[in-house]
Amino acid sequence: MTVTIVGAQLGDEGKGGVVDLYGDTADVVARYQGGDNAGHTVVHDGEEYKLSLVPSGAVRGKVGVLGNGCVVNPETLFEEIDALRERGLDPDVRVAERAHVILPYHRALDGIEEEEKDDLAAGTTGRGIGPTYEDKAGRRGVRIGDLLDPEALRDRLEYVVPQKKALAEEVFGKETGEAFDIDHLYDTYREFGERLAEEDMTVDCGTFLQERIDADESVMLEGAQGTSIDIDHGIYPYVTSSNPTAGGATVGTGLGPTVVGQGEVIGIIKAYLSRVGTGPLPTELGGVEGQTPDYDPAEASADEEELATYIRDEGGEYGTVTGRPRRVGWLDMPMLRHAARANGFTGLAINHIDVLAGLDEVKVGHSYEFDTADSASHQNAARSDDGDELLTMPPTTEQWGRCEATFKAFDGWEDVDWAAVAEEGYDAIPENARTYLEYVSDELETPIYAVGVGPGREETVIVETPDE
Numbered sequence: 431m432t433v434t435i436v437g438a439q440l441g442d443e444g445k446g447g448v449v450d451l452y453g454d455t456a457d458v459v460a461r462y463q464g465g466d467n468a469g470h471t472v473v474h475d476g477e478e479y480k481l482s483l484v485p486s487g488a489v490r491g492k493v494g495v496l497g498n499g500c501v502v503n504p505e506t507l508f509e510e511i512d513a514l515r516e517r518g519l520d521p522d523v524r525v526a527e528r529a530h531v532i533l534p535y536h537r538a539l540d541g542i543e544e545e546e547k548d549d550l551a552a553g554t555t556g557r558g559i560g561p562t563y564e565d566k567a568g569r570r571g572v573r574i575g576d577l578l579d580p581e582a583l584r585d586r587l588e589y590v591v592p593q594k595k596a597l598a599e600e601v602f603g604k605e606t607g608e609a610f611d612i613d614h615l616y617d618t619y620r621e622f623g624e625r626l627a628e629e630d631m632t633v634d635c636g637t638f639l640q641e642r643i644d645a646d647e648s649v650m651l652e653g654a655q656g657t658s659i660d661i662d663h664g665i666y667p668y669v670t671s672s673n674p675t676a677g678g679a680t681v682g683t684g685l686g687p688t689v690v691g692q693g694e695v696i697g698i699i700k701a702y703l704s705r706v707g708t709g710p711l712p713t714e715l716g717g718v719e720g721q722t723p724d725y726d727p728a729e730a731s732a733d734e735e736e737l738a739t740y741i742r743d744e745g746g747e748y749g750t751v752t753g754r755p756r757r758v759g760w761l762d763m764p765m766l767r768h769a770a771r772a773n774g775f776t777g778l779a780i781n782h783i784d785v786l787a788g789l790d791e792v793k794v795g796h797s798y799e800f801d802t803a804d805s806a807s808h809q810n811a812a813r814s815d816d817g818d819e820l821l822t823m824p825p826t827t828e829q830w831g832r833c834e835a836t837f838k839a840f841d842g843w844e845d846v847d848w849a850a851v852a853e854e855g856y857d858a859i860p861e862n863a864r865t866y867l868e869y870v871s872d873e874l875e876t877p878i879y880a881v882g883v884g885p886g887r888e889e890t891v892i893v894e895t896p897d898e
């Protein structure tokens with residue numbers, strides 16, 4: 431059986447902790463999309479490991495696979511593996527030969543294009559993710575398998591690099607260096623290929639995983655980022671360039687949809703909202719300069735700013751990869767209803783309810799009031815009983831930006847000894863927090879499998895274990 435872990439919001443929902451927890455019973459943990467734009471912190475035997483590419487299960491002795499849907503920067507991959515080895519671990523990481531390679535010119539172009547896009551910039555992590563997926567779709571990418579085949583690598587680079595160089599120099603007027611130099615790239619990436627071969631790291635991902643499943647092993651499929659920054663189902667163009675949604679788990683690993691569909695699909699939800707990057711956010715509290723559209727700190731409500739800072743600090747809402755402060759907001763239920771449908775969640779893990787402890791009142795954006803100019807495109811959207819409010823996200827980001835959240839308020843809950851709560855179980859969670867959790871579960875018609883009550887994986891209340 432497979433267990434697929436999907437972010438239900440904008441990424442940073444605390445997937446790592448859940449993967450870590452449920453991954454304990456898994457034999458293999460495979461990532462199916464994204465690259466070193468993901469950041470996760472794993473705490474193991476009291477040691478903290480920060481990873482952006484290597485699947486977190488590899489820290490715990492599981493086989494970690496980077497699926498064909500991933501984009502792999504070999505430099506990051508080996509840096510992370512070497513750092514883990516230096517700390518006494520022996521990670522077993524496999525990489526799909528069909529996965530695409532992030533090359534230095536992808537990173538360079540990511541920065542150049544973001545600068546050029548101005549208001550349309552997605553606020554990317556600058557890791558070259560978008561340009562690499564562009565080349566994949568443009569059929570001019572370099573794949574992991576090519577690094578093992580000197581002739582194929584040379585051919586691919588000779589075709590693509592002059593185009594990238596011309597783009598950077600002639601379209602964007604930038605100077606280029608060795609990131610755009612065929613010989614340099616060939617030598618460097620051949621070496622990476624040799625190391626991949628020497629360490630026997632490459633696999634035909636679908637076959638590899640299916641064999642493990644046929645041998646009765648349990649496979650966890652780990653999504654990075656989240657549903658609302660999915661390239662198809664997210665807030666385009668402020669999205670990442672892959673499919674974090676559950677469909678991506680099949681395309682990005684080579685396992686059939688029926689295989690993934692027979693397993694569990696667990697939606698990971700943070701009890702509030704946070705994001706790095708630009709674009710609308712109807713339930714946002716306060717704002718962050720350079721990210722919140724039209725943000726003017728002088729005009730922001732002092733109460734909201736205080737609340738936002740409180741949540742940001744309590745929740746450690748600063749990017750793992752970039753260190754940028756994240757924008758924060760109340761839970762957005764239309765976003766979650768959209769995610770529940772797009773992913774077909776079979777269970778939910780709701781994280782970070784401890785972060786909201788101590789607030790008098792906790793709100794959620796229950797629905798949206800929408801601009802009547804948009805009503806035609808909202809024809810088949812779920813609405814409230816009186817038809818005046820939207821219950822799911824509209825299809826365009828511009829329409830989403832015109833939605834105003836209608837809030838529901840819940841009584842806050844006290845700060846308690848969360849480690850004790852985790853040990854005692856669900857009924858030990860403060861009553862008001864349970865009311866909040868059950869509202870989310872009822873609205874999404876999906877049972878709660880786990881509740882995160884602190885940063886460590888022990889600080890999780892387990893209600894249901896997927897493969898038991």
Ligand code: IMP
Binds near residue numbers: 552556668670706
């Ligand atoms: P990219 O994935 O670096 O191209 O960035 C595209 C958008 O996705 C930006 O808004 C990023 O902030 C966001 N993003 C990418 N990776 C993550 C992540 O792991 N967590 C949250 N947001 C992310």
